[in-house]
Amino acid sequence: MLGATGTIGRATVRALVARGHEVVCFVRPRQDAVRVQGATVRTGDVTDPVSLAREGFRGEHFDAVVSCMASRTGVPRDAWAVDHQAHVNVLKAGRNAGVTHFVMLSAICVQKPLLAFQQAKLAFEAHLMEQGLTYSIVRPTAFFKSLSGQVERVRQGRPYLVFGDGRLTACKPISDADLGDYLAGCLDDESRCNRVLPIGGPGPAITPLEQGEHLFALLGRKPHIRHVPVALLDVVIRGLDLAGRVVPSLADKAELARIGRYYATESMLVLDPATGRYDADATPSTGSERLFDYYARLIRGEATAERGDHAVF
Incomplete structure (x- = not known):
């Protein structure tokens, strides 16, 4: 198991153990240990093939690799080192250890690859599919944690921020627990073998505007929505691109x-691909936990949002 210290990784480890699998987690040194009863933790450097073989696989036999590993920032250097090359290293070492099934947590955004981390993920997906072993490539939609960055600011009386009219995008958010269970299930469900699997959470697709309106409703307040022009981001990007030539x-x-x-x-x-449009009806759903139920638990203090590196707010 790779990426076991992240929120999705921890949920996946719990799901694997609950299904009766013997789980070995390979994590970076000096990270918080993965505290899941029934899982073994080993430390090393996933970007180093020697460390993978010596500290990770240790000459033992393994049936499968499940990877929730991803670059922390998504910048080109990190993306190609982790999203691509580290996975190539793991795949090679895993095959030497007898691995016959590789489950990869990818991302639904690789369908339209405009960014380095998307291109790196796609490159490994293609490499994995060429190797002749069983694969399950899971492409989830938005995560609860990535859509929860504004809960606290709204609780403090500040406006909810949306880009444009708040209807530019939509998603079917999925919880860590539901996604972890889906990933673990790939090892047991033959219908998920040798497939690319887009997946979202339960219920209809929701827009950022709907997220904000529902959050205010949960707090019993009148919606206070501030609309941010997308052009502002374009100005920031151009400025940083120019400055990046010097710094x-x-x-x-x-x-x-x-x-x-x-x-x-x-x-x-x-x-x-035929129309170039996003299709909510064609996006499969799984699980039972809904985003607005999660918002309610955050407001009551029953949950804590660990935000992802790519959260917009």
């Missing part, structure tokens, strides 16, 4: 701004 670190910030713009303007739904 290299600002080039990374420009890429992060492009990632933010992408999520602000592209729906996380299945893309119809």
Whole structure:
């Protein structure tokens, strides 16, 4: 199991153990341990083939690899090192250890690859499908944690921010637990083998405007929505691109701004290649937990949002 220290990774480890699998988690040193009863934790460097073999697989036999691993920032250097090359290293080491099934957590946004991390993920997807072993490539829509960054600001009386009219995008958010269970189920469900699997959470697709309106309703307040022009992001990106020619670190910030713009303007739904439009009806759903139930638990203090690196707000 790779990426076991993230919120989705931890949920996947719990689901794997609950299904009776013997789970070994390979994580970076000095990270918080994966505290799931029944799982073994080993530390090393996933980008180093020698460390993978020596500290990870240890010459033992493994049936499958499940990866929730992803680059932390999405900038080109990190994306190609982790989303692509580290996975190539794991696949090679895994095959030497007897692995016959590789379950990969990808992202639905790779359907329209405009960013480095999307291109890196696609490159590994293609490599994986060429290797002749069983694969399950899971492309989820938006995560609860990525859509929860404004809960606290709204509780503090500040406006909810949306880009454009708030209807530019839509998604079918999925919880960590539901996604973890779906990933674990790929090892047992033959219908998920040798397939690319887009997946969303239960219920209809929702827009950012609907997310904001429902959040205010949960708080018993009149909606206070502030509309941010997408052009503002374009100005920021152009400025950082120019500055990045002088200060290299600002080039990374420009890429992060492009990632933010992408999520602000592209729906996380299945893309119809014939029409170029996103199709909510064609986006499969799974699980039982809904975003607005999660918002309610956040407001009551029954849950804590661990936001992803690519959250727009």
